[in-house]
Amino acid sequence: MLKQEKMPLEGVRVLDLTRLVAGNMMTLQFGDLGADVVKVEQPGRGDPLRAWRHDGMDLWWREYGRNKRSISLDFSIPSDHAALLALIDRTDILCENFIPGGLSKWNLSHDILLERNPGLVIVSITGWGQTGPYASRPGFGTLVEAMSGLAAMTGFPDRPPTMPPIPIADMIAGLYAAFSAMAALRHRDLTGQGQVVDISLLEPIFSVLGPLAAAYTLTGKTPQRRGNRSPNNAPRNTYLTRDGEWIVISVSTPAMAEKFLRVFGLGDLLKDPKFSTHEARVENGDEIDATVTMKLAEHDLADLLEIFEREGLAGAPVLDVSQLLVNAHVRERGVVETVEDPDYGAYPMHAVVPRFSLTPGRIRSVGPRPDQDRAEILGELNLPDKKPADEIKLARIA
Numbered sequence: 001m002l003k004q005e006k007m008p009l010e011g012v013r014v015l016d017l018t019r020l021v022a023g024n025m026m027t028l029q030f031g032d033l034g035a036d037v038v039k040v041e042q043p044g045r046g047d048p049l050r051a052w053r054h055d056g057m058d059l060w061w062r063e064y065g066r067n068k069r070s071i072s073l074d075f076s077i078p079s080d081h082a083a084l085l086a087l088i089d090r091t092d093i094l095c096e097n098f099i100p101g102g103l104s105k106w107n108l109s110h111d112i113l114l115e116r117n118p119g120l121v122i123v124s125i126t127g128w129g130q131t132g133p134y135a136s137r138p139g140f141g142t143l144v145e146a147m148s149g150l151a152a153m154t155g156f157p158d159r160p161p162t163m164p165p166i167p168i169a170d171m172i173a174g175l176y177a178a179f180s181a182m183a184a185l186r187h188r189d190l191t192g193q194g195q196v197v198d199i200s201l202l203e204p205i206f207s208v209l210g211p212l213a214a215a216y217t218l219t220g221k222t223p224q225r226r227g228n229r230s231p232n233n234a235p236r237n238t239y240l241t242r243d244g245e246w247i248v249i250s251v252s253t254p255a256m257a258e259k260f261l262r263v264f265g266l267g268d269l270l271k272d273p274k275f276s277t278h279e280a281r282v283e284n285g286d287e288i289d290a291t292v293t294m295k296l297a298e299h300d301l302a303d304l305l306e307i308f309e310r311e312g313l314a315g316a317p318v319l320d321v322s323q324l325l326v327n328a329h330v331r332e333r334g335v336v337e338t339v340e341d342p343d344y345g346a347y348p349m350h351a352v353v354p355r356f357s358l359t360p361g362r363i364r365s366v367g368p369r370p371d372q373d374r375a376e377i378l379g380e381l382n383l384p385d386k387k388p389a390d391e392i393k394l395a396r397i398a
Helices: 020-032 059-064 078-089 102-106 110-116 141-147 168-191 202-207 212-219 254-263 267-271 278-283 285-296 301-311 328-333 374-380 389-397
Strands: 013-016 036-041 068-072 093-096 121-126 195-200 238-240 246-249 315-317 336-341 345-350
Touching: 013 020, 020 036, 020 059, 020 093, 020 121, 020 168, 036 078, 059 345, 068 374, 078 110, 078 374, 093 168, 110 121, 110 195, 121 168, 141 168, 141 202, 168 195, 168 202, 195 202, 238 285, 246 301, 254 267, 254 278, 254 301, 278 285, 301 315
Parallel strands: 013 036, 013 093, 036 068, 093 121, 121 195
Antiparallel strands: 238 246, 246 315, 336 345
């Protein structure tokens, strides 16, 4: 079947008033799949994500700001406020991450926005949600990762709780928000009714941590830090090979665990009640893991990968990014796509996810410079690209 050039979200208009990670992760999905994403930034500052730099380069912004157009607007200046309202009138999805009620000081509350544009889908991402005693508190992913239960169960038993090295709570919330927006847009298209989608950072990450609430309520036990071990299967760890490399294995099903042990000459362990069942192996994980560690250390990494491939076992090397980029599977799948950047030339970044057979998304541009598209956007609104001096003065006095 031939692929068409049209992308799934062409014709959808998105107004992005968010800052930092979760909002940009959400609107990245829309832009990758063809929506017109207009990024509104604070004049003179821009999105704070631009300040996340590596060796002076704004790499986070260029990747997660891709496929968006930028305009700087000061909501307190009448002409900029008018431009914002004109954009809202033409918008399908408005994304914001102000503290609940934060837009009201510019007369832009959710109720007012829906009255102005009844079909508008408003996606609000906050740290703690629109309601509850924490609603007005600043909320960053780090705080949520700590409070959700994630940090308490991450790391080694004899070490402090461990925080993830990436903004995982924000990323998960952004993906939830994008899916939710599509569901609300579907409802809008069927009924004409817009609505507000309330996304906190806390609830999405809690939802992916497994049945924590039920497990605690029914057993009285809280998850403990296990290092690289799993509470669901054993053996499971990172294992050092004879040639100094690292490998991981997965034995998530009883059949896979039994096959793994037999292939590596450890089948007699299955006769021992401590290792004969899936649950027993988890209960005695330290002991079985020690045995597996010694067994795998007898082999070089390449030999282990050959055995895993031949026997249909699940295992993989631990790769850093330099190794990942040259991995044959990663290269053939096109997991990383190189695009043209006006400052850095050939610029590699993650490819569009997911893959559509008929209407694939694509990367059309890296994250724009602040206010890069102002003239184009205001031209589409039939508004002049100029702030009168007296208007700026009044805004400053106010």
